[in-house]
């Protein structure tokens with residue numbers, strides 16, 4: 001892919017990432033009448049969501065793909081341009097930022113990174129399909145309510161598992177931590193991944209000589225990788241989990257480079273990401289009109 005973006009009018013803002021944060025920022029910027037380009041590097045994390053029940057405005061729930069499609073349509077309706085494209089590097093330039101990627105090279109006065117995180121998935125056959133139908137889950141804050149009184153296993157390779165289990169025990173009395181790898185000193189039942197099988201009705205644990213255990217849901221507590229490398233290589237500060245550190249206007253420590261959503265330190269939630277996007281987009285607009 002090598003789209004000649006240079007044929008377009010000069011962009012005032014480039015938004016990197018087409019998930020809830022990037023698309024919300026695009027809607028705001030388009031409504032501020034900015035020439036905004038969204039680079040869509042692939043599926044949003046939200047596209048894993050079978051049905052979200054905590055997204056504001058959807059009392060009967062909304063599927064992740066449907067939500068992302070609505071957000072994209074809203075941004076495009078006001079004039080944002082969304083194109084496939086990945087950014088490979090970015091750096092400070094004389095009048096803003098220079099971006100390199102599948103589209104070639106571009107210089108823009110300001111950019112917003114909304115690149116999210118990538119979840120660590122275990123190599124269990126069928127795990128992706130099981131996430132899509134909610135047998136396997138990744139976010140107790142998102143969907144523990146839909147696991148009330150269910151039999152729950154939490155799969156971990158460190159101490160995150162016990163913290164998630166403690167959270168889940170306020171919803172169910174039947175929560176077991178299953179530990180893989182060499183997480184010395186961490187609580188939980190040591191298992192091998194091969195002991196776990198995903199079946200139509202849930203998850204089965206079979207360990208030699210032990211009675212079979214069945215769970216309705218398997219929560220993954222294996223962490224994720226913040227997609228912050230681009231910003232960090234340009235000099236942006238990050239925390240110990242590689243999440244970007246931003247100021248009150250969502251600007252990273254690189255002048256003109258803003259960030260919103262899961263890639264930023266804080267709660268990985270749609271409501272948080274769209275709030276950060278609204279703040280970032282407004283700050284970018286004020287900066288471009290010389291008022292910020």
Ligand SMILES: Cc1cc2nc3c(=O)[nH]c(=O)nc-3n(C[C@H](O)[C@H](O)[C@H](O)COP(=O)(O)OP(=O)(O)OC[C@H]3O[C@@H](n4cnc5c(N)ncnc54)[C@H](O)[C@@H]3O)c2cc1C
Pocket residue numbers: 016017018019020021022039040041042043044045046047048049050051052053054055085086087088114115116117119131137138139142143227230260261262263268269270271273
């Ligand atoms: C199974 C599951 C269920 C969930 N349920 C809920 C829920 O019910 N409620 C809730 O609030 N949250 C939920 N979440 C979390 C929610 O999905 C995230 O908080 C949300 O998607 C974050 O949005 P974002 O825009 O920051 O990042 P993302 O949605 O991850 O989007 C990131 C975008 O950046 C792009 N990108 C990355 N790198 C580059 C690059 N170099 N160049 C160009 N593009 C790039 C990606 O391709 C993608 O388009 C759930 C998550 C999972 C996995």
